[in-house]
Amino acid sequence: MKIVSKLLIISALIATIHSCQEAPKMIGGFKYETTKKGGEVAKVGEYAYVAITIKDQNDSILQEMTKGPNMPMFKIPANPIVGAQANPIQDLAAVIGVGGKATIFMPVDSLNNLPANIMAMDYITYNMEITKVETEEEYQAEMQRIKDEQEAAQKEVIEVVNADLEIFKVGTSDLIMTTPEGLKYIMHDEGNGAQGEAGKLALVDYYGVFLDGEMFDNSYRSGRPFQFTVGRQEAISGWDLAIPLLKEGGNATIYVPYTLAYGEAGRPPVIPVKTDLVFHVALRTVK
Numbered sequence: 001m002k003i004v005s006k007l008l009i010i011s012a013l014i015a016t017i018h019s020c021q022e023a024p025k026m027i028g029g030f031k032y033e034t035t036k037k038g039g040e041v042a043k044v045g046e047y048a049y050v051a052i053t054i055k056d057q058n059d060s061i062l063q064e065m066t067k068g069p070n071m072p073m074f075k076i077p078a079n080p081i082v083g084a085q086a087n088p089i090q091d092l093a094a095v096i097g098v099g100g101k102a103t104i105f106m107p108v109d110s111l112n113n114l115p116a117n118i119m120a121m122d123y124i125t126y127n128m129e130i131t132k133v134e135t136e137e138e139y140q141a142e143m144q145r146i147k148d149e150q151e152a153a154q155k156e157v158i159e160v161v162n163a164d165l166e167i168f169k170v171g172t173s174d175l176i177m178t179t180p181e182g183l184k185y186i187m188h189d190e191g192n193g194a195q196g197e198a199g200k201l202a203l204v205d206y207y208g209v210f211l212d213g214e215m216f217d218n219s220y221r222s223g224r225p226f227q228f229t230v231g232r233q234e235a236i237s238g239w240d241l242a243i244p245l246l247k248e249g250g251n252a253t254i255y256v257p258y259t260l261a262y263g264e265a266g267r268p269p270v271i272p273v274k275t276d277l278v279f280h281v282a283l284r285t286v287k
Helices: 002-020 087-091 134-170 235-245
Strands: 026-027 030-036 047-056 060-063 073-075 101-109 122-133 174-178 184-189 201-209 215-218 226-229 251-256 277-286
Touching: 026 087, 030 087, 030 235, 047 087, 047 134, 047 184, 073 087, 073 277, 087 101, 087 122, 101 134, 101 184, 122 134, 134 184, 134 201, 134 215, 134 251, 134 277, 215 235
Parallel strands: none
Antiparallel strands: 026 030, 030 101, 047 060, 047 073, 047 122, 101 122, 174 184, 184 251, 201 215, 201 226, 201 277, 251 277
16 A cells, blocks of 8 residues: 555656646747847837747758848837738747847748758757847938948949959950869959858858849849858859858859859840859858
8 A cells, every 4th residue: 555655646746747847838839949038128110130040950050140131130010910921030039038049949841942851850940049129210220331331342343343354255364263164263362261161051242244244133232142051052053163262251253154054044034045154252151
């Protein structure tokens, strides 16, 4: 009887412990956990800047949006929009406060366009930190400052690209280097940070033109550098060859033959068939 009584007491104790454990927190239909409490919380109408690192369930980094214009920002709404798709990041931005950190667990079947190896997993995580909060006035001033900086940077890059186009057209300058694959480039600054080697996550500002100088795409107008994993065919082959030539802070103008760009088919309607391209690329960060 004493043994039975002891077993009953232990069972009751275990049940009590489990009943006292906190249930998983949910927001927008997704499980999350707060890893650090924050300070000032964004109010309705204010803007919360959120540094985000996306990882797979093995804790390998898939994407980082943690610095500068690549960092997401959310305006805190007065009321949720009826019928709007759930946005747990925005919802948490209004809760955890500046300096606060949280991890959101996203089931892969709730997301689209993921690589096959990620789709084989159960979930990925969005690891977020609120870095700052701005009022409407502060936000508008910040946007104007960024716009002015982008316009100045773009103007400088355009001048460099136009000059380099003429050099490429002549084709005999000692400034032109060529890789074994046929990529031509003019190195302006190799940089002095981490090398943009294969397998690394690179953040790149770019300005792309056709051989007649017409711009077809650039990162300055959006204010968001292009992010990709070098050597994983997430960008055109010319970029996979060019970025390893640079270190953080470096920049170059590259002449990409169509065979290393979009091939014979091109990418209509923007890129015509068999079109060589010229890019100015600046390697901002490497992870």
